Amino acid sequence: MIDINLIRSDKAGVAAALAKRGYTAELDGILDLDAARREIIGKTEALKAEKNKVSADIPRMKKNGEDVQPVFAKMREIGEQISASDEKLKTIEDELRHNLLCLPNLPDADVVAGGKENNAVIKIYGEKPSFDFPIKNHVELCESLKLIDYERGVKLAGNGSWLYTGRGAVIEWALLNYFIKTHITDGYTFVLPPHMLNYECGLGAGQFPKFEDDVYRVDTAEDGAARRFMLPTAETALVNIYRGEILEEKDMPKKLFAYTPCYRKEAGSYRAEERGMIRGHQFDKVEMVQVTTPDSSKAAFEELVGKACALVEGLGLHYRLSKLAAGDCSASMARTYDIEVWIPSMGIYKEVSSVSNANDYQARRNMTRYRDGNGKIGYVHTLNGSGLATSRILPAIVEQYQNRNGSVTVPEVLREFVGTDVIK
């Protein structure tokens, strides 16, 4: 959520920043609501102050045997004005809050305007592997090596679902272990959160109200705690752990990671060329999150990018790191770097990790704050990064590590978990 004070003081600046993502903001409407809100608060509170004052007098008047009926009549009138006023205020505040919740985050100053086409590659690791034989794509490899059963996956759950079998499941699990082990070594706290989250989590993470339809709802109730959904990423859970809390600066940063499957509808996004596990309704991901003070969030961002890169490099995969243009960053994020790994059969790079800094955007939504050494309270910064998503790593591995005879060499870091050097 964008600070209303910033919109008040620098409307043009906010509009310009949002324009970088191609978003046209209705800031005048918001400012009108804001002004209306403050005006009505002033009126209502004057009435309430009067009510409190008179109320305090009533017991005394009664004691002295004075006639309180005229006072009652007047108070009833004030009471009616107050409730009318409060009702109006609630309507205004609801609308104001909704409008603010729908505004995307302000991109950082150094994030360039525009969409995908303006993304900038800032690092390339390794080289495109060259093959002196006709390569197979990951679907062919996974089928022939019996790593993935696509057809039976569809039988169980429909299009966009697959079944890891045997060595496929082992490699998947090995990847997760490799990631988990690394994060623990780096001092991050391992979290296994619930997969069904309440509505507030979606709001706090910035996915709701805009992307409500992109998640799987598990309760049909329209409101209340029963309105739960399957998390689309562990970020949704992790950034809400401290929702509504005031952290002590000395206990920060919070460095967390979680493993969860991610559940997504991906409606309309399935493309013919993205066969196999490139995009599915359920995929595994290890997610990193940091909760920091504003001063340390930039350094934390670099740390997360470094960690994500190190994981892919550890696997020996050719990838590129891109700094996304404003329009390609997700709505909640001020900056995002993507790690894209080379998929030989497609001849393109595919995202396997996305590291982002939300600044205080999520913290303002879910009221996550911290108290510094002087007792001053401020909003935290939240950062997240995949470390990593396996559904695209596994295809990249089998494709980049494939051999002439159809076997796949197991990356060295996974061998202790897989128990073999080559999958035949």
Next chain:
RNA sequence: GGAGAAGUACCCAAGUGGCUCAAGGGGCUCCCCUGCUAAGGGAGUAGUUCGGUAACACGGAGCGCGGGUUCAAAUCCCGCCUUCUCCGCCA
């Protein structure tokens, strides 16, 4: 799913409609006395949030959450959430 009990500030806790716009205690902070791994006396202590102000002042909200009744609600009524105890169900 059913029955019962509970939810008050950092912690414990009193409080069945009005000098309680939350008593008392613990803890914490400061002061006094004492003088050193004691003990005693006194004062302060509602965090937060919203409006307001240059900053103060000042005012509103706030007793799990949301409504309602009333001139007035921690207190009465309704709905919900959470915790505990018991029962039922349990792939």
